[in-house]
Amino acid sequence: MKTPIFAANWKMHFGPQETRAFLTRFLALGPPTHDRTVIFFPPAVSIAVAGFALREHPEILVGVQSVHWEDKGAFTGEVSAVMARDSGAKVALVGHSERRQLFGVTDEMTARQCAAVGRAGLVPMLCVGERLDERDRGATLPVVLRQLKTGVSRLSPAQIASMAVAYEPVWAIGTGRTARPEDASVVHTAVRRALRDMIGGGADSVPILYGGSVNVETAPSLLAAAEVNGLLVGGASLDPDAWARIVCT
């Protein structure tokens, strides 16, 4: 597997000025070493500023948190993958649980969004994860694998081989509850197997990130778990000092 990925999902935090201040502080703490990939997902209005602040660090990527499935049109309030690319984004989150739960994003929409992201030449990072009631009734793997299979259904095998997946159990997001590393591994292993069934050996290059209340303390053991190739971090990525420590895991 490639180098570990540390992805910061800032959600609805940090406009352009705060983004500049955060990244100035983060870089002053010492830029990440080359044996890891760091990605920032700022709000769409801050993508260009983030790219500018990181211009001397092309190894640090900027991504977009959500895109529409069309390239342009009468979709007030939406941003397309083409526009995100034009702003400097290289990666796009698709199907984050907050998009699914709060904004009505369905599995079929994630398929169309992944297709738009691929068309624009960005890397889709498809988020999957079960709710607590689904986990309690033993439906974790069926739910996650359904989200995965539908989400990638409009991608070619080559596009699947160059995407990323983030497993984020909904009950662990923003709750302070983190999945145990061994529980994360069970799901990551099932995702890897499903990807292999779809595209064969190309599946081995797909990074599978874990997300959900990751912090400085829990990052090392999660990252050491089987089939965990990176971390997608919300709350703990909002403090530059804490985030710099996580990135040094």
Ligand code: PGA
């Ligand atoms: P959290 O968010 O780290 O605050 O739980 C993770 C995410 O939603 O991507």
